[in-house]
Amino acid sequence: MKKLINDPDDVVDEMLDGMVAAYPDRVRRLDGTNVLVRADAPVDGKVGVVSGGGSGHEPTHAGYLGEGMLDGAAAGEVFTSPTADELEEMIAAADSGEGVLMVVKNYEGDVMNFETAGEMVEMEGAEVAEVVVNDDVAVEDSLYTSGRRGVCGTILVHKAAGAKAAEGAALEEVQRVAQKVVDNVGTMGMALTSCVTPEKGEPTFDLGEDEIELGIGIHGEPGVERTDIMDADAITEELTETVLDDLDLDEGQEVVTIVNGMGGTPQMELFVVNRKLQEMLGDHGLETWDAWVGDYMTSLDMMGCSITVCAVDDELKELLGAPADTPALTVR
């Protein structure tokens, strides 16, 4: 499989240098680590909001570094948790003395490394809180997880927590709104093709020319069902119904939606999916307050998409609509 890389071992390192070169006034790299932080971190008087995870999901997480979102983003190797020592450095670098919220996607390695790092920082006297995102409604317990996996809903957590922190709110308030998003969001994804990791150079899993996988994870880990290819409307129905079943929202509820590309799917197709998604929400009596379409949390070059629905109240609307200025997401 053709890849635009040099040595597979250098991909993460070279990507991070390239990101810093692209946004030198916005982000900087902590020496000797795979951690990027806001150029002006730690921001005085503000709670730090940090995240991280395996690489291969760009623009997650470093793309969301900046005003109104993240203060630190740690990159692990491809699809591998960052290590606790690097997370510890990130947390310390994001802490202005007001404490730090760790936004963690629910994968065993990520959770253990973040919690270890958090505890080490606490031993030094810093204040740390954690929120674990588990929005994937497709599967309970999977290859890398006990419980549900954390996927694209994480971006809404970054946005809400980042906005709350930017207001100057205390750590427990920032944690509260982050948890509020987690409690109200659901996501389900699907793959048309497998991703290809730089290391392996060939598809992670076999999917026939006429097959798709529903409920796919963002590392290519198995979903709930492998089925014959369907058209976009049928796939959208399948994903949306599963998410809405899980959320069980009241009629008239306002929602934010994300149609997220897995990395290899053109925007044209994502908009086709969004068209059907919005039509279905109307049929369910739900009101779309905002609809995001794009590549927010990818799985390398996988073709496919995920659909995220998050119920919002006045508080979440204000936070999700608040200004953000990051490489991957700008809200004015």
Added chain:
Amino acid sequence: MSDEGAAVVAAVQAVAERLEAERTHLTDLDSAIGDADHGGNMARGWKAAAEEVAALDDPDPATVVKTAGKKLLSEVGGASGPLYGGSLVFASPELEDGITAETAVAFAETYLEKVQDRGDARVGDKTMVDALVPAVHTFKKSVETDDLPPVEALAKAVAAAERGVDFTVPIRASKGRASYLGWRSVGHQDPGATSTLYILEELLAAAEEQLDVAETPPVDATSPTIPDGEEAAED
């Protein structure tokens, strides 16, 4: 102080050599029910840890253990980094006053507590906890109730860990990567419990060596000079 520190450095080195020797065996065990990286990750991590602690200048035992733990965190990564390495870091303060039967028990208990907190695993889940729990409980009981000398207590702990490893074979995994296999994990020995046993065995060997060096044949439990044996227990 420095003698104890040196003994712990030697123990870390012994563990590194053992895990290198068992690398393929651990990877084979992990291939059956995991992702086939346990042998490589542990061998690489402990080698790096051994090099790191060897470079310390006249360290005390707590510093050696903490340094080794931090290196494991960065080199082993995944879930094993926090479990094997993070727990060493958090338990290391127990050895700040040196290694005695009492501090060794405290170290072992804190180590176990951290492993269980982080991994949320109990006995019977088919994890390293199945070796660690009986080892730590046996060590504590042998020291506190049976008044055994620390090295003898550690030998009993190793025997308990060995039975714990055997216990992982017939049971179904309910934590960790292997839990994804459900009943298909039955019949396979847990790699994490196995590497934990190897670590304990090397700590015992190191403790026995210290005893020989110290030329104190009949050690009694009140003797504070059984250096890293105990501390080994914890790992």
